[in-house]
Amino acid sequence: MKSRNILPLTALLTGLLSLSSCEKAQPFLDKMGEALNRETPEEKARKKVDIEEKLAEAIPPPPEPVKMEPVINKEARVSVLGYHDFTEGVSKNDMIINVDTFREQMQAIKDSEIPVITMQQFLDWRAGKKDIPPEALMITIDDGWKATHNLAMGVMKEYEFPFTVFLYKNYVGVGGKSMTYEEIREIARNGGTICSHSVSHGFMGKKGGRSQANYEEWLKTELVDSHVFLEENFGDTKAVVKTFAYPYGSLNDDVLRLTEKYGYAAGFTVNGEKVTWETPMMKLGRYIVHGKKIANFEPALNFGTGRVTSSGRKLITESRGEDGEKLPPLITLYPPKESTIKSRMPKIEADLSKLAGVQADSISMRVAGFGRVPHIYDPATGMVTFQVPQRIRLEECGVQLSFRHAGNRNSETIGWSFKIDKVAEYFNPENSEPRKPRELSAVEPKEEAPVAADDN
Ligand SMILES: [Zn+2]
Known part of the structure; x- marks a missing residue:
């Protein structure tokens, strides 16, 4: 046992003797220092606390975390476009639009850079859950005409725009120009959301000769059965969302009240107006785009916010x-x-x-x-x-x-x-690390402020 200790001692002495002349002595000295300064765990702990306290004084505390809240722009506005039927030929009435005209309109939307949002995105915004862009569009197609599948769906795929189809129960899979169940499922797989447009496509705002009780019973059927039907047949596609489009935009206070009562998240009319944060959820406007005399498309895209300045240059896009x-x-x-x-x-x-x-x-x-x-x-x-x-x-x-x-x-x-x-x-x-300040691009002359014609 003793002999083992002799060797280090010899080395120590040799080291000490060669100290003054040899550079190799430094690592050896360091080791010596370490050995002599060995601290007890208590001393170490005390020193650590000491250092931590000094550091805490020297470094300011990190900034308070910024309050997390969903970013909801309550100034945002949405234009909802409403289409019906499509044709490759000449449009014979306002409810049928030529598919090339339709494609041109989708191209105009793309050029405008106004984003097209889904029905769910719209509902999430109004529910205060998620934000949408300050200006947005929604595209809806009513009734369930076969051309929705055969003509419009391809255009929507081309532009990768989401869209909503409002279907009425009595016109699903009944032959003729109605869409088959499989065609509707294909729409669901290609960016389409499936929503209700009643059972019979009647004028819901007209009581006719019915008693109040019978009228409300009828409205209940139109509202409830139509959605149950969509859920039963297409619910597995996850594309069914519980919103309603009033046939012909026909409604009254009973219709509004019952649509809400039977659990619809939204009701859409045919009044061409922007949807804002304040618009009642059961009375959301839509711009019905006509086929023959092209109307309502341009107003829908015009948000009047002057994205384009007087020189024609856009603010954030080329x-x-x-x-x-x-x-x-x-x-x-x-x-x-x-x-x-x-x-x-x-x-x-x-x-x-x-x-x-x-x-x-x-x-x-x-x-x-x-x-x-x-x-x-x-x-x-x-x-x-x-x-x-x-x-x-x-x-x-x-x-x-x-x-x-x-x-x-x-x-x-x-x-x-x-x-x-x-x-x-x-x-x-x-x-x-925070970025260093970016070099500013060459200074361009400021945009001339337009002379205001009036101050209103
Ligand atoms: Zn309709």
Whole structure:
């Protein structure tokens, strides 16, 4: 046993002797120091607490987490388009539209960049669960004509637009120009939502010669049986959603009351008007697009918010001048619209420097998962910025920015979203560091503020 201790002691002495002359002695000295300074666990613990207290004093506490709330834009507006039947030939009446005209309209929707949302997205927005873009469209097709499957569905697939079909029970799978059950199922598999349009397609708002009790009994059948029928036959497709379109838009207070009573989430009329946060759920307007004298399509797409400025340039999307030249968007965004970034803590930026007369106190920014956020606006540079303070948990993050400027009398709301590549972020944690300020692009002259004709 003793002999084992002799060797280290010898080494120690040799080491000490060679100290002054040999550089190799340093690691040896370090070891010695360690041995002499060995602390008891209690001492170590005390020291640790001490260091932690000092650190806590030196580093400010992390910012309070921003209150999480669903980002619901109550200023958003929706245009609901209503179609009926389609033809490859010439439209003979207003309820039948030529399919090429229909395709042109879908192309116009695509060009307008107004997003087309699903029935469920719309319901979720009104229920305060999920947000929708500030301007959105919904496409509905009534009755269940075979051409809905044979002509319209292909166009909707081409444009990848979701749509809703309102079917009435007595016109499902009855031959002639009605759709078969299988055709309806195919619609459900191709972006179609299936909703009720009554049992008999009668004028529900007309009591006729019925007693009040008989009338209400009849309305109950129209409302309840039609939905039960859809659930029984197509419920397994998960495409049935409990909303109702009143045949001919015919309704009265009894109809409204009973539609709600029998559990419908929404009722659609044929009054061409925008649906807002305030629109009664049982009385939602739709723009019925005519086939012969093309009406209602243009008004549906016109949200009148001046997305296009006086020069013809759009705020956040590219546009084309009269001679076909490309006009870049007026507002530069970071992270760019529909981009994928690698950081979960980006600095969100909107460059408003090309807009004249931006009102600083009118600016408000909302970020998905954070709600309304405390942005910073620098009037000198025109930059609106917000440094995301915590890692974004969403895969896709939406931003909404509202503001007033001299180019538009109404307040402007722009919305965009970006995606976060979480895997890339995980492997590159330094990506989460706040970005350094981006170099501003070459300064362009400001947009001339239009001369207001009147102040109304
Ligand atoms: Zn109908």
